[in-house]
Amino acid sequence: RKEVEQDPGPFNVPEGATVAFNCTYSNSASQSFFWYRQDCRKEPKLLMSVYSSGNEDGRFTAQLNRASQYISLLIRDSKLSDSATYLCVVWTGFQKLVFGTGTRLLVSP
Amino acid sequence: DAGVIQSPRHEVTEMGQEVTLRCKPISGHDYLFWYRQTMMRGLELLIYFNNNVPIDDSGMPEDRFSAKMPNASFSTLKIQPSEPRDSAVYFCASTTISGGSYNEQFFGPGTRLTVL
Numbered sequence: 001r002k003e004v005e006q007d008p009g010p011f012n013v014p015e016g017a018t019v020a021f022n023c024t025y026s027n028s029a030s031q032s033f034f035w036y037r038q039d040c041r042k043e044p045k046l047l048m049s050v051y052s053s054g055n056e057d058g059r060f061t062a063q064l065n066r067a068s069q070y071i072s073l074l075i076r077d078s079k080l081s082d083s084a085t086y087l088c089v090v091w092t093g094f095q096k097l098v099f100g101t102g103t104r105l106l107v108s109p
Numbered sequence: 110d111a112g113v114i115q116s117p118r119h120e121v122t123e124m125g126q127e128v129t130l131r132c133k134p135i136s137g138h139d140y141l142f143w144y145r146q147t148m149m150r151g152l153e154l155l156i157y158f159n160n161n162v163p164i165d166d167s168g169m170p171e172d173r174f175s176a177k178m179p180n181a182s183f184s185t186l187k188i189q190p191s192e193p194r195d196s197a198v199y200f201c202a203s204t205t206i207s208g209g210s211y212n213e214q215f216f217g218p219g220t221r222l223t224v225l
Contacts, residue, residue: 043200043216044152087152095140095206096165097214101151 001026006088006100013107017078021103023071023088030098032091033064035073038102039084047073047086078107111135113217115201121223127189130220132201133182142214143176143186144200152200158184191224198222 006023013019025033033050048055050062050071061074071088088100114133122128134141142157156166161178169176173192178184188195198221202214 041221043218045216046213094165095142095157095159095204096154098154099152 002100003027003098004088004090004100006103008101008103010104010106013078013105015078015080015107015109017107018074018076019078019105020072020074021086021088021105023073023100023103025069025071025088025090025098027090027092027098028069029092030090031093033071034089034091034097035060035062035071036087036089036099037084038087044087044099075105078105080107080109083107113201113203113215115199115217115220117220118218119221119223121225122191123225124192125190126224127187128191128195128222128224130186130199130201130222132184132186132217134184134201134203135215136182138203138205138215139181140204140206140214141178141184142202142204143184144202144216146198146200146219147196155186188222191222193224196222196224 004025035047036044037047038044048057050064052064054063059076063072083106085102085104087102090098116131139160143155144152146152155168156176158178176186198219200216200219202216204212204214
């Protein structure tokens with residue numbers, strides 16, 4: 001079983017739609033959680049951290065459920081520029097990040 | 110301020126050849142990471158350094174892979190001999206740690222390696 005699992009997609013949504021991605025992790029000792037965004041043929045970049053209380057950054061909302069060991073990302077009012085691969089990332093301590101294989105989002109006009 | 114710099118950006122080589130990938134971390138960062146990304150396996154940590162010292166190389170796939178960090182501003186990842194299954198995008202990332210908690214890792218643009 002992979003340490004971090006994501007639905008690879010692609011998720012095809014029209015502009016303005018709301019879309020949600022989930023991710024599960026296997027290591028209950030994981031300490032911190034993140035969503036990274038990766039554009040085609042580019043490097044991953046931090047999108048946002050994920051906190052147990054849930055957190056928002058504009059149109060993006062991240063949630064963490066430690067009991068069920070899953071993380072979610074909600075994108076409201078999708079834009080064409082949101083098209084990318086979204087990587088679920090878990091920090092296990094000792095400076096090691098574990099990445100999911102990513103969920104691909106395609107937003108169409 | 111320059112980000113993480115990697116070279117070359119693209120490398121095409123033949124099986125059996127030696128390949129050397131290079132990375133310059135962000136100035137002042139004391140952690141450096143080498144990752145490999147493939148469609149099947151996603152992004153995998155190969156090795157990381159702290160203050161130029163290798164800390165964890167458990168992700169290095171086999172003895173054909175080696176990494177060095179001779180100083181704070183330069184690291185290499187070498188594959189010798191290269192094989193077609195080594196074809197992937199190799200990313201270097203750097204960060205600095207404060208307070209024992211996670212600090213964002215900044216990635217370089219990657220080196221796209223194709224082994225024929």
